[in-house]
Amino acid sequence: MNGHYLEVVEAEALHRRICELGATISADYSGLNPVLVGVLKGSVPFIADLIRCIDTPHEVDFLLLTRFGSKGRVAVAMDTAISLEGRHVLLVEDIVDTGLTLSTLRRNLSVRQPESLRTVALLDKVPRRIVDVPLEYRGFEIGDEFLVGYGLDWEGRYRNLPGLWAVMQMDRLQDIHETFPAVAFGSGTT
Numbered sequence: 352m353n354g355h356y357l358e359v360v361e362a363e364a365l366h367r368r369i370c371e372l373g374a375t376i377s378a379d380y381s382g383l384n385p386v387l388v389g390v391l392k393g394s395v396p397f398i399a400d401l402i403r404c405i406d407t408p409h410e411v412d413f414l415l416l417t418r419f420g421s422k423g424r425v426a427v428a429m430d431t432a433i434s435l436e437g438r439h440v441l442l443v444e445d446i447v448d449t450g451l452t453l454s455t456l457r458r459n460l461s462v463r464q465p466e467s468l469r470t471v472a473l474l475d476k477v478p479r480r481i482v483d484v485p486l487e488y489r490g491f492e493i494g495d496e497f498l499v500g501y502g503l504d505w506e507g508r509y510r511n512l513p514g515l516w517a518v519m520q521m522d523r524l525q526d527i528h529e530t531f532p533a534v535a536f537g538s539g540t541t
């Protein structure tokens with residue numbers, strides 16, 4: 352750690368926890384052929400690892416959200432290819448922060464009359480929640496620090512980092528972006 356960033360969950364710990372979630376989901380959805388819907392783009396590494404820890408038959412689809420205005424308003428920019436009507440739907444999210452995105456998404460998907468609708472989020476930023484929204488499965492409970500890596504980005508960057516990093520000084524990200532990825536991949540010095 353050099354004062355600007357700190358690794359909060361290493362890749363190995365992420366994979367261990369994701370496989371625990373996968374085992375729970377496998378048991379809960381046995382025989383139900385659920386559709387796992389990854390919310391692009393942040394959920395990509397998570398869903399890729401999660402499905403390899405789920406040993407019951409399921410399908411995978413994605414949707415992409417766009418944000419507009421304030422108050423976390425979102426619209427579906429790219430929809431699922433699979434119809435969700437009558438299906439057991441499990442939304443796969445990277446992080447739930449205020450809860451506004453998830454609550455809008457749940458409203459949007461409920462209209463399609465799925466048989467059931469649940470969410471798995473890798474990260475739950477509990478202290479930041481402003482909307483009380485159901486979150487059935489979560490990987491880690493975290494504080495209100497800004498995280499990058501393992502799908503989470505800052506201005507489109509750092510989704511590729513294997514672990515999760517807290518950025519201590521957001522205003523310094525511009526200055527450190529040359530050295531940070533090397534450190535996060537374990538080939539640089541802290």
Ligand code: IMP
Pocket residue numbers: 393423446447448449450451452453476496497498499503504505
């Ligand atoms: P919401 O506040 O629950 O609606 O979360 C909105 C979105 O903010 C999430 O889906 C993430 O894309 C983004 N977000 C929230 N916290 C972080 C973070 O710590 N790092 C990167 N993106 C975040």
